[in-house]
Amino acid sequence: MKILVFGKTGQVATELQRLADVHALGRQDADLANPDACAAIIRDADADVVINAAAYTAVDKAEQEEDLATLVNGHAPGAMARAASAKGIPFLHISTDYVFSGQGDTAWATDDPVAPPNAYGRSKLVGEQAVQAAGGAFAILRTSWVFSSHGANFVKTMLRLSESRDELNIVDDQIGGPTAAKDIAQALLTMAHALVEGSPGGVFHFAGAPAVSWKDFAVEIFRQAGRSVAVTGIPTSDFPTPAVRPLNSRMDCSALTEAFGIRQPDWTESLAIVLEELKNAD
Template sequence: MRIIVVGKEGQVARSLAERARAHGAQAVLVGRPKLDLADPSGIEDALIETGGDVIVNAAAYTAVDQAESDPELAEAINGIGAGVIAGTAAAMNVPVIHISTDYVFDGTAERPYREDDPVSPLGVYGASKLLGEEAVAAEAENHVILRTAWVYSPFGKNFVKTMLRLAADREELGVVSDQFGSPTSALDIADGILGVSRNLLERPNDRSLRGLFHMAGTGYTNWAEFAAEIFTLSARLGGPGARVRPIRTADYPTPAKRPANSRLDCTKLKEAHGVVLPPWQASLETCVKRLIADARKEVSR
């Protein structure tokens, strides 16, 4: 199974590169300058030249706050570019898997969101990702859209790495406690994508495998409790830790509004694909152990 991964530096792309071999697959990462989602004119040629059995769009404009002042670029990458990828996949007669986000919801529901719940993005980023979902569904019948949330990993910039970095210099950190969701390891997302890819190729006529699904870590928490668990695990391993001071979203204003409820109901993915991501606490422990070990290696060099 040869998977074309759009994106080279993102958390999901790098996780797919790491996890593919364990699934008997080959992940070929394609990104700038060969493929630039902000310049749709070169996308088709780059994908056809690379060739593969499945295309995974793991690239996106993810600067949530910056998107508020840069809507054209966010929409070009997350909306128009995603549609061109899906159209190319259809022309190549291969499935396309597109990664989306909980930010398509406004966060006002009192339960985990299902795939058929109404969407209502609070900001430019969420709106641009919703455009991408709509474009992918319109351009390729053989598609899977996977909404996920609160992504972290040993790679790139993310909440776990930020908390550990800040804890090295501070004894206490104020962290929002009134936003709820499921921390999700990008390595777990990669495993899920690879499982979904295998299903799509082995059961090409099974329509239940296609469409929109939610995929996030099992269990829910808030940002403050997430941070506290990071510091507990880190301190246990001799890494940095800090006290967490719970604060309200109103106490930490940002250019873009965040959903108060980012919980996703992943039942449909389990029933159709047999994919269930691990409990967030277990995957977080694996990630923190790796980050602490990597930090020690850097110091000893």
């Protein structure tokens, strides 16, 4: 199966390249700020399936650059999905729990009402709607709290801070499922094979279990890494950011299990693998 991947250096795109023989396109090859050019790449490509693992991910900066975020996260995936549809090949797209309001304490189901609380979430919702409207075979995978041994992420930030600090204040009223990029990549590959073989697509959720706060995530990172850091929980109101962050990022992943047999990974096990990779890279 020939897989075309938009994205090359991001966390999920990197893991896709580690796990499978894919044709990955970096920013120099495919600029998502030019949706027509991205669509043309698909039209000219010899591919059986397309995975979009590229995105505008600067959540706070998107508050000032919503037009650019919407171009990259919204209009480009739409153009790509229409091109894939015209060729009769499936299109897989990564989205986010940020399309929901972030309120309440119940895990978000795939058909729950959407109400993005910030510009980034709105831009991703535009992309979801455009992909669904393209008319072809598609799968949208909403995920959350991505981490890996490469790129910028919470795990690496915590380890870096622990080098110089023995006490940290971490938000403890935002709850979600940390998700390893490798687990996301494996899920996408499983889905891609199934869609190529004719399985129905749709919108799905994928996140690590169990759900925890950022504070408890940090505590487990330090425990597994053998770092002596005292972690104090603080409310989101004590850590203001330009973009509103969801308090509830819990995700109901049952639809993905039912459709593809993909179960929620235990993020503590995936964390151990990432920490070992980072240790070996030192």
